[in-house]
Amino acid sequence: xxxxxxxxVAKRLFSNRALISSTAIGLLVTVTxxxxxxxxxxxxxGLLLQRELRxxxxxxxxxxxxxxxxxxxxxxxxxxxxxYLAYDRFFRSLIPEAVGLPTTQLISYLSTxxxxxxxxxxxxxxxxxxxxxxxxxxxxxxxxxxxxxxIITEGRxxxxxxxxxxxxxxxxxxxxxxxxxxxxxxxxxxxVGDVVGMQFPDPATGxxxxxxxxxxxxxxxxxxxxxxxxxxVRAAYDxxxxxxxxSAYLGPLLDYAPSAFSEATWYADFDIDAIRATxxxxxxxxxxxxxxxxxxxxxxxxxxxSPEPIxxxxxxxxxxxxxLLLILSAPIVALTLYYxxxxxxxxxxxxxxxxxx
Numbered sequence: 490x491x492x493x494x495x496x497x498v499a500k501r502l503f504s505n506r507a508l509i510s511s512t513a514i515g516l517l518v519t520v521t522x523x524x525x526x527x528x529x530x531x532x533x534x535g536l537l538l539q540r541e542l543r544x545x546x547x548x549x550x551x552x553x554x555x556x557x558x559x560x561x562x563x564x565x566x567x568x569x570x571x572x573y574l575a576y577d578r579f580f581r582s583l584i585p586e587a588v589g590l591p592t593t594q595l596i597s598y599l600s601t602x603x604x605x606x607x608x609x610x611x612x613x614x615x616x617x618x619x620x621x622x623x624x625x626x627x628x629x630x631x632x633x634x635x636x637x638x639x640i641i642t643e644g645r646x647x648x649x650x651x652x653x654x655x656x657x658x659x660x661x662x663x664x665x666x667x668x669x670x671x672x673x674x675x676x677x678x679x680x681v682g683d684v685v686g687m688q689f690p691d692p693a694t695g696x697x698x699x700x701x702x703x704x705x706x707x708x709x710x711x712x713x714x715x716x717x718x719x720x721x722v723r724a725a726y727d728x729x730x731x732x733x734x735x736s737a738y739l740g741p742l743l744d745y746a747p748s749a750f751s752e753a754t755w756y757a758d759f760d761i762d763a764i765r766a767t768x769x770x771x772x773x774x775x776x777x778x779x780x781x782x783x784x785x786x787x788x789x790x791x792x793x794x795s796p797e798p799i800x801x802x803x804x805x806x807x808x809x810x811x812x813l814l815l816i817l818s819a820p821i822v823a824l825t826l827y828y829x830x831x832x833x834x835x836x837x838x839x840x841x842x843x844x845x846x
Contacts, residue, residue, distance in 0.1 A: 537806060538769060539800050542761045551716050554758040555584065555776065556794035559787055560751070565692050567747045570739040572617070573599075576787050580755045585784065588773035589768070590759045598719050599738055600630040602751035606677070607686035609656045609701055625677045627687070627729030628665070629702070631738040631750065636708075638717045640672060644681040644706035649734035651741045654701035656686065662699045663745050665733050668706035672727035676799035681707050685731075698746040704729055719756045753790075764796070766807070773800050 507775075542552050550556055557580060561567055577597055585592050603626045636646055647666035654664035667684040669679070679685065679716050688697040713722040720726070734743070742749050764772065776795045 523842055537759065537766065538766050538799075538803050542764060542785055542796065548796055550719070550756065551758060551761075552799055553590070553761045553764060553796055554716070554756065554794065555792065555796075556719070557584075557755040557783055557790060558793050559753040559790040562789045564690070564748060567692055567750045568753075569635055569747070570743045570750075573739065573750065573753060576753070576790075577755075577806070579786060580783075583779060584755065584757045587778045588757075588759065589775055590763050590772065593758045593760055594717065594756075596633060596717070596719060596754075596756040598630065598632045598752075598754040598756065599735070599750070600752040600754075601628050601687075601689070603628045604687045604689070606729070607688065607699065608652070609684050610687045618731055625675075625729060626679070627685070627731055629665075629687070629731050629733055629738065629742070630726075631714070631733055631735040633735070634669070634717065635668075635732055638712070638715060639670075639708040639710050640685045641668075642707050642709050644668070644704075647705050647732065647737075649736040649740075651737060654684065656699065656701065660699060661742055662686070662701050664701045665701060665742065666705045667702040667731040667733050668708050668728075669704060669731055670722070670727050671707050671709050672702070672723070673729055673731075674707055676728060678725070679704055679785075681705065690746045691746075692748050698748075700742065700746060700749075702733070704731075708732075716758055724825055769796075769800050769803065773797060 510624050544552065559576075574799050581595060581597065584595065606625050606627050608624055647668050650666075652664040654662050656662055664684070669677075674680065684701050685704070686701050688699045690696070691698055710718075710722050710726075718726075738749075776792070776797050779795075780792040783792050
């Protein structure tokens with residue numbers, strides 16, 4: 490009995506093979522159109538996201554990077570070197586883990602903040618009791634990988650060793666070695682070999698703690714527009730940035746002048762091609778995790794730059810793009826369904842007329 494039914498159905502299908510074929514093709518077209526809309530939207534959204542991430546923006550960091558900055562808020566209790574190293578390990582491990590992408594570079598940056606520079610040369614009038622002359626402003630900073638991105642045009646790389654400098658009126662202070670960009674030296678009127686001074690207030694008493702820096706190198710950035718620089722070269726480092734070695738900063742400098750710790754920054758960049766429409770939501774979740782943990786772990790720390798605004802705009806554009814594609818495909822799907830219903834009805838009417846009354 491079942492075999493007879495199958496044979497009967499097969500004969501009926503074969504006798505109406507043209508109609509059945511056209512109906513099957515119509516169904517295939519309908520299903521293809523219905524499923525292709527989200528697939529096409531996903532492909533277009535990937536191109537749209539890449540275009541948004543590659544747009545030029547008015548800041549030093551690319552749009553695919555994140556920028557975490559800590560600013561000291563309590564001058565009477567500055568961060569110690571040991572505490573900073575613990576925070577540094579935390580953020581350097583948190584950033585790639587939370588984002589879930591390999592970093593193309595991860596920069597740790599330290600800065601003292603801008604200070605008035607002191608002329609430590611002996612006074613011409615012989616009055617050693619007079620206060621040192623101030624000229625211009627500068628800041629000490631330390632950053633990893635600097636000498637992979639600059640050319641030493643004069644002098645040598647600064648060492649981490651410190652010496653003792655006897656200033657005017659016999660003031661004793663630690664002597665560090667530093668490097669400045671060529672533009673910074675020219676603006677300040679300094680030469681390689683000159684010694685300049687800075688003062689940092691004692692956190693407990695407020696008394697000035699002077700330090701001396703000998704300029705041992707004139708450097709020229711290989712590419713001032715490179716993504717390596719946390720801040721624009723012309724607006725920051727050419728305006729009095731003096732580089733010293735990290736171990737000298739975290740060691741003798743902070744031991745002698747704890748208030749020299751003013752800013753800590755972590756700057757990470759990622760491969761734009763690794764950011765896709767399929768993983769940007771996961772990356773956004775990681776950025777939210779960093780934003781929440783930054784100030785909770787270390788007060789005064791903020792996630793100041795990230796791709797979050799781009800992801801938010803992209804989410805809105807993707808929604809309207811998908812909606813538009815669905816609206817445009819609706820008439821085609823409706824016409825196909827109408828054709829299928831019409832042909833199926835004709836087939837039923839034709840078979841009904843063939844049945845014996």
